[in-house]
Amino acid sequence: MQTDFLNEARRQAEICNACRYCEGYCSVFPALHAERAFSDGDLTQLANLCHNCRGCYYACQYTAPHEFDLNLPQALANVRQDSWEEFAFPQSAARAFQKNGVMIALATVVGFALLFWAARALASAGGEGFYAVLSHNAMVAIFLPAFLFPLASIAVSLRRYWRAIDAGRPTLADVVAGFRAAATMRNLDGGHGDGCNFEDEDRFSNARRMVHQAVMYGFLLCFASTSVATLMHYFFAMPAPYSLFSLPKILGISGGLLLVIGCVEMIRLKLRSDPALGAVHAWGGEVGSIGLLGFVGLSGLLLYALGQTAMMPAILVLHLGAVLAFFLLTPFTKMAHGFYRLTALVADATRKRGDAA
Template sequence: MRGDEDGLTALVEEARWALDVCNACQFCDGYCAVFPALKRRQSLALADLALLSNLCHNCRSCYHACQYAPPHAFAVNLPKSLSRLRHQSYRDHAWPKALAGRLRRNGRFVLSVTLLAVVATLLLAVLWLPPEVLLGRHAGPGAFYRVLPWGVIAGAAGLAAGWSLLAVGLGVVAFWRSLGPPPAGAAMLPALREALRDAATLRNLGGGGVGCNDRDERFSQARRRFHHAMAYGFALCFASTMVATAYDHLLGWPAPYPVLSAPVLLGCLGGAGLMVGTAGLALLQRRAHPGPVAPELIGADRALLAQLFLTAASGFCLLAARETPAMGPLLAIHLGIVLGFFITLPCGKFLHAPFRAAALLRAALERQASGNGRSR
């Protein structure tokens, strides 16, 4: 416990020092939203550090541009310091509090829970279903539900998704509250529009627009493209689930659907985006320059990428084998991976998305209040 406090104090001091140097230097002011937000502050309380860290998209441009980065004696390493602070902000606002401990070096934990969910779902299917049902051929409308009843699939997925929504939502609310009341005179709607645009386009990812420094001082748009593929792939998979739910409950058309139907086409496009995006990001991470990387956080990144890749891959396997005896076990495996993803969502890397969106909104509100709505 004492070690934790000492570590946190050292982390905060290191970040304050680096940001003080940046405030004096101002070389990177046009790179992202962190630097203008820094300039709007006279001092850096813990809440300010949490906000700045969540505004950072970890593009690493400021590290490669910095004349004070290691081996300089100042050792300014903003991406690394802000990554650690960002992770600390997830721990500080985790709900329930017990999850804070699970957010430490949690790649193995996230993958273990996912594996456990897969094994448990498969085991339940083997113990519960007669072999001729689990390994039988099922075709036509309602085929999935002849293996696992709709109530079981919807109940398990609904519980896991409800849990993650509640836990992530309360965590983000706690983070928002910790930032204090929104600045007076800020217009919420324009700020919301600006924040949504910044989040959807990843405007801050890439040193003022020229790209990230994934490997070295050369700029590249690869990270932005892979991240877009992953994020929009995720959104399309969600849309596919929503359309399928509407087909089933509003129109009375139960899954599975033909290949040329909206849920399958949306799911295929989304799944392809997820696989390409996560594989690309994993590759970039392997090749990344180690200087601006916080090594203890790599496991959490990889675990989320693996979860999303496996969700899409198992979905494709299920689609390819849905009229064969492998459909039952594949359905159980896919459901297990989805359950593992949702159960671990409030204590994994996925938290960066809602926390960053909240930080972007707060920065947009500050710009509105200072009458500087269009700049970063």
């Protein structure tokens, strides 16, 4: 990891540890105040606990023009982003995406869509709906490896992260506590329930917390839709296409709507926020990954709406291209932060249990 980022984060953490004004803001400050000195692993853990809500910055009396020049959200964002690139497998792909995220996302979606269009020759004879464009067997052969690769890649990354922070062995209670904190996004409530100041210094808002929940639960609903459809196909002999009021469609439409709304609003909030309080060099990668996920949801909704029209084949290959690009790029995009943050929350619960003992 970059020594400059770590040294600057260490300098600021030591000042914050002496001040302790922001102790109740989020999980970062109790974890920070539990230490007397900060190793590289400690700083990496603090960085991944940070949700970049920025409330501490606007409350701080030591920001510029004070000589201490504190900007803890940016310092931790730089360490956090660098840790994702350092632990990623393979590293080169992560660094490339953070520098050129929007262009890589666009090129990958278009490239895969063209490949799917060319692969229409594999369509099954007499297939219905989407399978008239690309056979079920072809979809499984393409997407099963594409689904397994990011899981394996992220597993390697998180193992590297856990070793770096030296968090010890978690218990089931620690894991449950981490999942609970992630599910409620409690670290985005500002410590008092009124929200944070991400997009506006003078106004507390829960908008960022809500759009994060919309994206997370939208994605989980879409994943549930695919999972239910898989079970119906293989175990109940009920292949697609499904009716509008079937469980896969209900889950998919509700999830797609949440994804699109959440991603659009997340980009809007990011555009309104101060870029100097985050990892400036990663802005393109963040917008590219959010936009890609939003397009997955949008193209899926268009398929539902226009699946019986002549536009269906073109929309389907774009949707499949976006889904394939999303899966393959997930370990190197902003989406990976969810796995790191969940792991950091589990590690924090492990630390708290150890301190209590």
